[in-house]
Amino acid sequence: MPLVTASDSAGATTVANPAAGLLAPGETTTAIVNTNNATANTQLSVVAMLLPTNDGFLALNSLTVPTLPGTYTYNLNAYDAGTEANTESADTVPGPAASGLAEGFNADRDDVRNAVYVHPGVVTQDDGLNTSTLGGNQRWDNPIARVQIERVQ
Numbered sequence: 001m002p003l004v005t006a007s008d009s010a011g012a013t014t015v016a017n018p019a020a021g022l023l024a025p026g027e028t029t030t031a032i033v034n035t036n037n038a039t040a041n042t043q044l045s046v047v048a049m050l051l052p053t054n055d056g057f058l059a060l061n062s063l064t065v066p067t068l069p070g071t072y073t074y075n076l077n078a079y080d081a082g083t084e085a086n087t088e089s090a091d092t093v094p095g096p097a098a099s100g101l102a103e104g105f106n107a108d109r110d111d112v113r114n115a116v117y118v119h120p121g122v123v124t125q126d127d128g129l130n131t132s133t134l135g136g137n138q139r140w141d142n143p144i145a146r147v148q149i150e151r152v153q
Contacts, residue, residue: 003047004016011040011041012041013034013041015031015033018030018031022051025137025138025140041065042064042065043062043063043064043065044060044062044065044147044149045059045060045061045062045063046058046059046060046076047060048145050078050119050144052122052133052138053086053088053119054083054084054086054087054088055080055081055082055083055084056078056079056080056122057078057079057081058076058077058078058145059076059079060074060076060147063147065149065151066149067151068151069152069153070150070151071148071149071150071151072148072149072150072151073146073147073149074146074148074149075145075146076143076144076145076146076147077118077142077143077144078118078119078121078142078144079116079117079118079119080113080117080119080120081116082113082114082115082117083114086120086122086123087123087129087131088122088124088129088131088132088133088134089131089133118142119142121139121140121141122134122138122139122140124136124138124139126139127139
């Protein structure tokens with residue numbers, strides 16, 4: 001995991017894959033981060049790939065961690081890396097919905113944006129996209145995740 005290795009090398013306190021695998025829609029996970037011995041770590045960043053998408057992810061970048069006791073909640077949007085069209089076909093998405101033929105990036109599927117933008121959500125068979133490998137129970141829109149920080153003294 002190059003991102004975790006780079007973060008560790010920079011002195012960050014890291015928690016990799018707190019769910020110990022994939023999270024299904026509606027599931028939650030908890031990570032307890034104790035920074036008492038790393039007072040220089042005042043920023044929180046979170047990143048995760050969204051499955052089943054071909055280039056969707058969520059990110060929180062450099063949130064200043066609250067210093068006062070309390071519970072703080074942040075809703076996160078999904079982002080589209082802009083590398084592939086959002087066809088949601090079984091040959092373009094990794095994870096459980098994939099056909100086994102998913103090959104990663106392919107220039108023929110490039111969505112030509114080549115820029116990160118807020119993800120519009122996935123398109124399913126229930127939405128009328130017959131080639132989509134996704135059903136209505138896999139549909140999502142923003143916000144895609146919630147981060148809750150409980151600051152204790």
